[in-house]
Amino acid sequence: MAKKTSTYSISDLAQEFGVTTRAIRHYEELQLLQPERQGQKRIYSPADRTKLKLIVRGKRIGLSLQESGELLSMYEPGGSNVAQLERMLEYIGTSREKLSQQLRDISAMLDELDKAETGCQAELETLRKSRALT
Amino acid sequence: MAKKTSTYSISDLAQEFGVTTRAIRHYEELQLLQPERQGQKRIYSPADRTKLKLIVRGKRIGLSLQESGELLSMYEPGGSNVAQLERMLEYIGTSREKLSQQLRDISAMLDELDKAETGCQAELETLRKSRALT
DNA sequence: ATTGCAGCTTACGTTAACGTAAGTTATATT
DNA sequence: AATATAACTTACGTTAACGTAAGCTGCAAT
Numbered sequence: 618m619a620k621k622t623s624t625y626s627i628s629d630l631a632q633e634f635g636v637t638t639r640a641i642r643h644y645e646e647l648q649l650l651q652p653e654r655q656g657q658k659r660i661y662s663p664a665d666r667t668k669l670k671l672i673v674r675g676k677r678i679g680l681s682l683q684e685s686g687e688l689l690s691m692y693e694p695g696g697s698n699v700a701q702l703e704r705m706l707e708y709i710g711t712s713r714e715k716l717s718q719q720l721r722d723i724s725a726m727l728d729e730l731d732k733a734e735t736g737c738q739a740e741l742e743t744l745r746k747s748r749a750l751t
Numbered sequence: 752m753a754k755k756t757s758t759y760s761i762s763d764l765a766q767e768f769g770v771t772t773r774a775i776r777h778y779e780e781l782q783l784l785q786p787e788r789q790g791q792k793r794i795y796s797p798a799d800r801t802k803l804k805l806i807v808r809g810k811r812i813g814l815s816l817q818e819s820g821e822l823l824s825m826y827e828p829g830g831s832n833v834a835q836l837e838r839m840l841e842y843i844g845t846s847r848e849k850l851s852q853q854l855r856d857i858s859a860m861l862d863e864l865d866k867a868e869t870g871c872q873a874e875l876e877t878l879r880k881s882r883a884l885t
Numbered sequence: 886a887t888t889g890c891a892g893c894t895t896a897c898g899t900t901a902a903c904g905t906a907a908g909t910t911a912t913a914t915t
Numbered sequence: 916a917a918t919a920t921a922a923c924t925t926a927c928g929t930t931a932a933c934g935t936a937a938g939c940t941g942c943a944a945t
Contacts, residue, residue, distance in 0.1 A: 697874055912919100
């Protein structure tokens with residue numbers, strides 16, 4: 618059976634994820650991606666694509682590239698010795714706490730937005746009423 | 752009745768929110784805070800404190816100081832004309848969408864952390880079993 | 886009187902995350 | 916063959932968000 622190993626060019630991915638090719642190369646400089654090469658050209662695998670997806674997602678929630686890199690490293694087999702795995706579990710725990718805190722922060726923000734919106738609408742109402750009296 | 756208008760020094764707030772005084776002064780340079788002065792010294796009101804709280808919360812979820820500043824401006828009366836209020840409502844809507852996207856992103860991340868953790872623990876198990884056989 | 890903080894100002898330094906420009910190469914198209 | 920297009924490398928530039936250093940100020944305790 619022929620393998621359906623689809624690949625992507627750098628601009629394919631750039632377009633799909635709304636980033637520049639320069640940014641993608643930058644992620645490679647920081648070791649977050651290691652695409653194959655065909656001559657000079659970079660060839661991205663589906664796995665590379667997934668990594669990039671995680672990177673841009675990380676960016677949206679305010680992770681630094683370094684943090685994203687650490688998270689990415691968890692998807693690679695890596696040194697599977699007990700110590701490594703335990704450090705990994707600890708890192709997972711820490712990450713989860715950070716994310717949970719972010720969830721709380723965002724919920725709080727959304728609540729405040731609701732309040733602000735309500736107040737805003739009320740003000741608009743009174744403004745319109747007073748205008749109707751003119 | 753005497754007013755219970757408590758105030759804070761810059762280092763009070765720095766300590767409470769785990770930031771440096773330099774950072775707080777920086778926020779002031781960017782117009783995010785406008786504390787009173789007693790001579791040279793900055794005196795922060797409870798309202799200032801709240802703003803700072805929102806700023807650090809914003810930082811935790813990856814907002815830029817500029818974005819936080821825009822959000823903060825919604826808590827000030829400002830020019831309460833119809834156009835202003837409508838722009839505000841639009842901004843609130845946009846912010847809400849961004850935050851909702853972040854909620855989805857974080858949930859996705861948490862899911863992946865769960866999977867990673869499970870895989871990690873499974874690996875640890877097999878490692879320990881094989882070790883037990885040695 | 887001096888020493889010691891806490892706070893202030895001014896100003897240059899630093900890090901992260903790319904942007905941008907200039908010149909090169911490979912492939913495809915007219 | 917000439918040209919366009921996409922990708923590449925190298926390298927310097929830029930912005931945000933402070934860090935850090937140096938020197939001044941007011942007040943409180945020794």
